[in-house]
Amino acid sequence: AVTLTIDGRPVTVEPGTTVLDAARQLGIAIPTLCYLKQLNHRAGACRMCIVEVEGARTYLASCTLPATEGMVVRTGTPGVREARRMILELMLSDHPNECLLCIRSGSCELQAAANLMGLREIRFQRMSRTLYKKDDSSPAIIREPQKCIYCRRCVTVCAEVQTVHAIGPQLRGFATVIAPPYNLPLGDSVCVHCGQCALVCPVGAIYERDDTGAVWAALADPAKHVVVQTAPATRVTLGEAFGLPPGTPVTGKMVAALRRLGFDRVFDTDFTADLTIVEEGNELIHRLTKGGPLPMITSCSPGWIKFIEHFYPEFLPHLSTAKSPQQMFGALAKTYYAEQAGIDPKDMVVVSIMPCTAKKFEAGRPEMNASGYRDVDMVLTTRELVRMLHEACIDLNNMPDEEYDRPMGLSTGAGAIFGATGGVMEAALRTAYELLTGKPLPGIDIEVVRGLDGVRQAAIDLEGNPVRVMVAHGLGHARMLMEKLKAGELKDCHFIEVMACPGGCIGGGGQPICANPDVRQRRAAGIYRLDKGMKLRKSHENPAIIELYERFLGEPLGEKSHKLLHTSYTP
Ligand code: HC1
16 A cells, blocks of 8 residues: 555555545545546546646646655645646637537536636637537437547547447547547447447537437327337436436336326336347247257347447347347337227327437337338437426426336336346346246346346256356447357357446436446346336236237237347348
C-alpha cells in the first residue's frame, strides 16, 4: 500500500490507484468529463481533473497519475481552480451552447461542470473546429459531432468492451472527429446499434433516435388501435427516472402510466418471452435428439445478431431460428390478437418499450413482416418513455398499480428473468428439463447461470444426459466464445446464451443513464426478486401460452409457428 496526502489529509491506497480515485476515497470529488471507472477509461483527455502535486513543475491530470508514497496533492488551490475554469471555457468556446434544446439537458456532465464551477461567461471566441453535420443515418443511434468533447469514452466502450470498433478518432487537429472509419455515416458502418456509447457519452453527442413523435401521432389518431408491449428489463429501471433506487419494480405503475398516455391495450413482452422459451426449448430438444447445428445459440438480442452477421457469418446456422420476444409479439398482435379483437391489422399500431436501441433496428429488418405488415411499428427506449411521461405530466410515483391486458399480458417468472444475463438460459432449462424428462425440475433457481462474470458455464443433468451450457454478456465476451467455437474448443457444448449488452437487457443502451457503479447488479437483483415472487415460474405452464397453442398455433415448431415465430439468417 502507499500513503499520500491530499488536501492535508492522509490516505492509504493500493499501488496503482490513481490520485483521482484516492481523492474519491476521501470524499473529494475532483471534476472529470472523461474518466470512467467502470470502463477503466483513463484517457487524460479533458484535463478537468488537474491537481497540484508538490515538486511537479506543472498541474497534472489526476486520472492518469498513480498515487505514490509520500506524494502531497492539492486539489482546490486558486491556481488549480483558475486553470480548470479556463479549460472549461475553452471547451465551451466551441461547443454549441444550446442546452435548453439538447436531449441531455439535465443529465449532461458538461452542463453540470459549468454549474458546479459557477461559470457565467466565456472569455474566448468560437470556433476553430471543423463543422460536421448531424449523422442520422442509423436506425437507432444519432451522432452530433458538434457536441463531442473528445473524451473518447464511446471509443473505449465500442472497442474494448464490445470489440466492435465502429467509431474512433478520424482526421487530425481542428478537423478531428469521432466517427466511423473514413468519416462514413454510422448507418453504413459495422455499428451493431447496442447504444453502449450513448450510455457513457457525457454530453449530447451520441444518443438514441427519438421516435416519440410518431408514437404521439399514432395515439392521437382515432382510426388507429395502438397496442404497447413492455420488455422484461424496463420494469426495474423506469423508476430510476422518478427517483426510485435501481431495481425497484414498477410494473403496475408502468402499466397504469401507459394507459394514461392513451394506449388501447397494454401487453407484455414477457408473454412472448415465455413463448420464445417454448419454441426455443423444443428447438433445442429437436437438435439434441434429431440432429442440427450445436451448440445452439440464442437469437433474441439484435445487437448480437448484427455482430455475428458481420464478424462470424459462418456460424449463423447455430443461431436459434426463434425470433426475439419483441418480434414474436408483433407477429401475434397483428394476427392472433387482431383476429380475437376483430381489428383489421392495417389499423393496428404496435409499439414496444425496450431497454435497447438495437430493437429499433430489429423492428425494421426485412424479415420482420410475418403478419403481412410490419410486425412492430415503433420502438421506444426506456429513456424515450420517460420523456413522454414527463411531457404528459405523469408522475410514475402517483400511479396506481394496474394489471396488463389479456391475453398477451400474462407471463411467468421465466419470462421476467429474460432481462438479466443468464435469464434466457435459466428459463429455457426450466422448460427443456421438463419437456425432455417429463418430470418436474427439482430446484427451480438455477443459480449457476446467474451473475455478472463475463462468461459462465454449467452442466445441467437432464436425467443422465448432461446438457452443457455457456452464457456470455457484452460482445467482447461473445467474441471470446466465438473464437473458441472457431478453434473447435466448444464441440461438447450444447447451448449458448449471448446478450449484446453488459449485464443483459438491464444494461441496455436505451436504459436510464445512471452513474451508480452497482447499477447492473441492483437491477438484476430486482428482476430475480420479481421471478421469486411469482406463482408461475415456468414458461410452459403459462395458461395464456397453453391457450395460444390450443386456439391458434397448434403445436410448438408447427406450421403456423414456423411462419410467424421463426426466421433464418443467411450469411
Ligand atoms: Fe430484452 Fe428480450 S430480454 S432482448 O434483453 O429476449 O431489449 O428486457 O425485450 O425481444 O423478452 C431487450 C429485455 C427484451 C426481446 C424479451
